[in-house]
Amino acid sequence: MPDTLAGDVGFRLARAGGAAIRNLNRALARHGLRSRQYTVLVAAAETPGRSQRGLGELLGVDPSAVVAIVDDLERDGLVRREAHPVDRRTRLVVATDAGRARLVEIAGSVGEVDAALLGDLDAGERATLLDLLGRLALD
Amino acid sequence: MPDTLAGDVGFRLARAGGAAIRNLNRALARHGLRSRQYTVLVAAAETPGRSQRGLGELLGVDPSAVVAIVDDLERDGLVRREAHPVDRRTRLVVATDAGRARLVEIAGSVGEVDAALLGDLDAGERATLLDLLGRLALD
DNA sequence: TATTGTTATACTCTATAACTATA
DNA sequence: TATAGTTATAGAGTATAACAATA
Numbered sequence: 001m002p003d004t005l006a007g008d009v010g011f012r013l014a015r016a017g018g019a020a021i022r023n024l025n026r027a028l029a030r031h032g033l034r035s036r037q038y039t040v041l042v043a044a045a046e047t048p049g050r051s052q053r054g055l056g057e058l059l060g061v062d063p064s065a066v067v068a069i070v071d072d073l074e075r076d077g078l079v080r081r082e083a084h085p086v087d088r089r090t091r092l093v094v095a096t097d098a099g100r101a102r103l104v105e106i107a108g109s110v111g112e113v114d115a116a117l118l119g120d121l122d123a124g125e126r127a128t129l130l131d132l133l134g135r136l137a138l139d
Numbered sequence: 140m141p142d143t144l145a146g147d148v149g150f151r152l153a154r155a156g157g158a159a160i161r162n163l164n165r166a167l168a169r170h171g172l173r174s175r176q177y178t179v180l181v182a183a184a185e186t187p188g189r190s191q192r193g194l195g196e197l198l199g200v201d202p203s204a205v206v207a208i209v210d211d212l213e214r215d216g217l218v219r220r221e222a223h224p225v226d227r228r229t230r231l232v233v234a235t236d237a238g239r240a241r242l243v244e245i246a247g248s249v250g251e252v253d254a255a256l257l258g259d260l261d262a263g264e265r266a267t268l269l270d271l272l273g274r275l276a277l278d
Numbered sequence: 279t280a281t282t283g284t285t286a287t288a289c290t291c292t293a294t295a296a297c298t299a300t301a
Numbered sequence: 302t303a304t305a306g307t308t309a310t311a312g313a314g315t316a317t318a319a320c321a322a323t324a
Contacts (some may be wrong), residue, residue: 005181005197009265010159010253012272014174015199017156019277020149022315034290035153042144053305058144060154062293067307089300089305114149119276126148129271133151137258138158161292173313192282201316206284228282228323 013136020117027109031102032076036061038106040069044079045095045103051084052091060138078102152275159256166248170241171215175200177245179208183218184234184242190223191230199277217241 005011024035033041039059043050050058056066070093073079078099084090095103118126144150163174172180178198182189189197195205209232212218217238223229234242257265 004185005178006273007269008253009269009272010163010256011178012269013152013159013256014156014163016272016275016277017153017159018199018315019275020152020156022278024149024153036291039144039150046143051305060157062291063306064294064308065292084305087301087305091306114147117149117152117275117277119274121271121274125271128267130146130148130151132260132264132268132271133148133155134145135258135260136155136158136256138155138256139161157292175314190282200314202283203285203317204315223282226282226324230283 016117020113023113023117024110027113028106031106031109033102033106036065037069037073038110040066040093041073041078041095041099041103044073044093045100048094049082049092052093055093073099155256159252162252162256163249166252167245170245170248172241172245175204176208176212177249179205179232180212180217180234180238180242183212183232184239187233188221188231191232194232212238 021035024038028035028038036059040055040061043055043058052066052070053063055061055070056063059066061069070079070081074081077096079093079095081091082094084092121129160174163177167174167177175198179194179200182194182197191205191209192202194200194209195202198205200208209218209220213220216235218232218234220230221233223231260268
């Protein structure tokens with residue numbers, strides 16, 4: 001007996017996640033960013049000096065993809081790669097002033113996307129959703 | 140001031156959705172299906188006689204992609220396209236006996252994926268998560 | 279005129295393997 | 302031996318436009 005799609009958490013997560021990415025990409029389009037570049041930029045601004053490997057783990061992105069994303073962001077002057085103080089293999093990704101400024105410009109659009117997605121959930125329900133999502137065993 | 144990633148519902152949804160798809164694909168690999176084909180097959184088995192357009196809307200998949208997915212499933216004998224009784228433009232997608240049998244074979248693997256993903260959430264929390272996900276405004 | 283399915287196409291994303299330089 | 306970053310590449314997913322048949 002097959003599961004019903006509507007009652008399958010995995011299905012709904014995949015559906016909602018896809019919608020969230022699409023909505024975000026639509027909002028970011030006029031700011032010259034894609035959702036993956038945006039999340040890397042946010043992570044770099046919020047916790048400066050993460051390694052590329054660390055960024056990949058945090059965001060669920062393959063290390064080889066992180067290279068391309070950071071390349072794009074660096075080309076646009078939004079982040080820069082710095083040397084690790086002791087380990088010469090790793091490169092630390094840091095948001096530039098321009099990068100942080102870009103995030104400020106974008107914040108409104110991103111906020112609208114989230115607000116639209118969350119629709120009629122009240123503050124308590126949003127917190128509950130966030131908590132439950134955080135307790136899932138990803139990968 | 141940028142949002143923190145950890146507190147962003149959209150980010151967590153995208154992350155969890157991606158993980159759900161990856162886990163499902165891993166489990167389906169030995170059954171010769173991908174997650175998108177699986178969801179179409181489930182939908183066809185659960186509500187027989189949906190139009191391809193209807194399937195696309197239900198699953199959040201572009202109509203042109205539905206064509207390719209149904210092509211694959213039909214080639215493997217898991218679904219068939221039937222004529223709509225009155226509208227000769229639309230083609231109804233119906234799971235075959237083989238398709239339903241395949242779903243039965245797969246059910247165990249899929250169940251494990253969901254169980255692993257949901258980790259330590261109890262029944263009430265799962266129901267809450269499902270409810271909250273269902274109330275999001277997708278697209 | 280609008281809609282369903284279809285084809286073609288381009289772009290993005292994902293995943294793997296192999297290489298280099300370091301550790 | 303193992304790890305960080307990188308490159309190359311192939312395959313899957315996404316999105317758009319255009320067309321034929323039908324409504």
